[in-house]
Amino acid sequence: MSEQPFLTHQVQLSTSAxxxxxxxxxxVVFVAALAFAYAGGWLSPGRLxxxxxxxxxxxxxxxxxxxxxxxxxxxxxxxxxxxxxxASRFSAAPMLAAGRYAVVGRFxxxxxxxxxxDATGRVKSMAIRITSPNGQEWRSGMNNSPVFVVSNPRDxxxxxxxxxxxxxxxxxxxxxxxxxxxxxxxxAPFAEWAQGAPWTVSFxxxxxxxxxxxxxxxxxxxxxxxxxxxxxxIPPTSVSHDALAKLEPNFLESDLNGRLAQGPLTWxxxxxxxxxxxxxxxxxxxxxxxxxxxxxxxxxxxxxEAEADGPCRDINYDPTILPQGIAVSDDPLLAARSAAYAxxxxxxxxxxxDYPRGASAAxxxx
Ligand code: HEM
Numbered sequence: 001m002s003e004q005p006f007l008t009h010q011v012q013l014s015t016s017a018x019x020x021x022x023x024x025x026x027x028v029v030f031v032a033a034l035a036f037a038y039a040g041g042w043l044s045p046g047r048l049x050x051x052x053x054x055x056x057x058x059x060x061x062x063x064x065x066x067x068x069x070x071x072x073x074x075x076x077x078x079x080x081x082x083x084x085x086x087a088s089r090f091s092a093a094p095m096l097a098a099g100r101y102a103v104v105g106r107f108x109x110x111x112x113x114x115x116x117x118d119a120t121g122r123v124k125s126m127a128i129r130i131t132s133p134n135g136q137e138w139r140s141g142m143n144n145s146p147v148f149v150v151s152n153p154r155d156x157x158x159x160x161x162x163x164x165x166x167x168x169x170x171x172x173x174x175x176x177x178x179x180x181x182x183x184x185x186x187x188a189p190f191a192e193w194a195q196g197a198p199w200t201v202s203f204x205x206x207x208x209x210x211x212x213x214x215x216x217x218x219x220x221x222x223x224x225x226x227x228x229x230x231x232x233x234i235p236p237t238s239v240s241h242d243a244l245a246k247l248e249p250n251f252l253e254s255d256l257n258g259r260l261a262q263g264p265l266t267w268x269x270x271x272x273x274x275x276x277x278x279x280x281x282x283x284x285x286x287x288x289x290x291x292x293x294x295x296x297x298x299x300x301x302x303x304x305e306a307e308a309d310g311p312c313r314d315i316n317y318d319p320t321i322l323p324q325g326i327a328v329s330d331d332p333l334l335a336a337r338s339a340a341y342a343x344x345x346x347x348x349x350x351x352x353x354d355y356p357r358g359a360s361a362a363x364x365x366x
Contacts, residue, residue, distance in 0.1 A: 062113025074108030076310030091216035092325035142208035153336035198238030
């Protein structure tokens with residue numbers, strides 16, 4: 001008899017404990033759902049996520065499935081960096097010490113359509129992965145414009161959205177792109193280059209620039225603000241855009257293969273050191289042309305291979321993958337690039353099972 005009240009009390013305690021546990025579990029689920037919603041951008045539809053950025057890049061015409069979502073049409077190459085050691089006093093990167101280092105790279109045009117005609121590629125690019133014998137990597141994506149079109153990810157998203165292809169006309173709205181440039185004065189140096197720079201029929205005669213600033217860290221731990229370029233050893237041969245537009249659609253790859261059949265192609269890796277006050281976080285601004293330059297060695301491109309089966313296909317040229325002795329700057333484009341390239345890489349490698357990218361698949365699409 002004396003046990004009854006005790007039991008009742010115990011049952012009451014257990015009920016409230018169980019209710020408490022349910023509340024706790026519910027709370028955890030709610031917080032997790034909130035975290036997912038936040039990460040997915042559902043709570044802040046205006047927030048720029050890598051998924052939104054890459055979706056915008058994917059809406060610029062053509063069928064990008066299985067391909068890079070920007071610089072979508074390209075060709076792989078292999079070669080070596082023959083470093084002369086001259087940049088070693090500014091950076092402890094192993095591939096800047098005198099020696100030869102393996103390179104896997106990719107030339108491309110900055111379009112969203114992997115089947116675009118080469119004549120539509122105003123911006124040409126070179127991406128490289130340089131590997132040192134101890135397994136460190138220096139990945140870099142460089143463009144042939146002297147400055148980038150915007151200084152921050154939000155403006156890049158706005159520009160990309162303005163380039164969206166209207167399914168009815170198959171073309172972007174020229175008024176939207178015009179409006180973007182009219183309302184973004186920072187983009188004027190790029191627009192000037194795009195309007196006035198000579199067109200050429202080759203990847204081989206172009207200078208490719210890192211555009212973003214980076215930091216070289218020397219052996220004593222001192223940091224030096226730098227940008228770098230690949231400068232060709234042949235002069236550019238200018239061609240009118242009208243003449244270029246009449247060429248076959250893939251003239252850049254044909255030109256590359258034709259030149260490499262005669263022998264390797266070379267570029268100087270030139271490192272530019274900033275002077276105090278040069279911007280580290282604004283890729284729309286060129287540094288004055290009298291800055292100290294160091295010729296760090298020669299890139300020797302030996303062989304080209306179609307991207308569909310080539311060694312560059314499954315490389316993500318994320319510019320934040322850097323060896324010891326090189327670090328990112330405070331340029332906000334770098335983190336945005338890293339996140340967007342990862343998203344694009346995930347999509348294109350995931351899609352490859354449904355959209356095989358072997359030679360026949362590429363042939364079908366041409
Ligand atoms: C917020 C700014 C930027 C975004 C969101 C962006 C986005 C992208 C994406 C999604 C790709 C495809 C990546 C892949 O699938 O592997 C790409 C490729 C590329 N981007 Fe950017 N980009 C940005 C800025 C820049 C800048 C400043 C440069 C300066 C040089 C640049 C140069 C390149 C190059 C060279 C490639 C081709 C890499 C390759 O051949 O694989 N991008 N970009």
